[in-house]
Amino acid sequence: MPRFVKLATRDELPPGGGKEVEYEGRVYAIFNIGGTLLAIDGICPHQGGPLAEGMVEGTIVTCPWHGWQFDLETGTMPSGSRIKQAVFEVKVEGRDVLVAVA
Numbered sequence: 117m118p119r120f121v122k123l124a125t126r127d128e129l130p131p132g133g134g135k136e137v138e139y140e141g142r143v144y145a146i147f148n149i150g151g152t153l154l155a156i157d158g159i160c161p162h163q164g165g166p167l168a169e170g171m172v173e174g175t176i177v178t179c180p181w182h183g184w185q186f187d188l189e190t191g192t193m194p195s196g197s198r199i200k201q202a203v204f205e206v207k208v209e210g211r212d213v214l215v216a217v218a
């Protein structure tokens with residue numbers, strides 16, 4: 117059973133918005149993509165860039181440091197690289213945004 121923890125509120129994530137949250141030593145990047153909330157490991161595996169600050173087009177986030185891209189739904193890279201970023205299930209309860217942290 118995943119353990120869902122409140123990491124944000126809906127008010128902190130307007131459509132198109134992204135937010136970085138650290139919890140138990142891990143950094144999460146949570147995005148509101150047209151009303152759907154998606155969460156990915158917030159630290160870019162290239163050199164540690166902050167994915168929450170990246171540009172998002174569709175479900176693709178682009179790291180603000182050197183442009184690596186990740187699909188927020190799958191964690192895969194559109195370039196076809198075998199690198200895969202962890203993604204996390206998200207659910208909303210009232211105004212609370214809960215992320216499956218483990």
Ligand code: FES
Pocket residue numbers: 160161162163164165179180181182183184
């Ligand atoms: S740190 Fe993300 S692309 Fe380099």
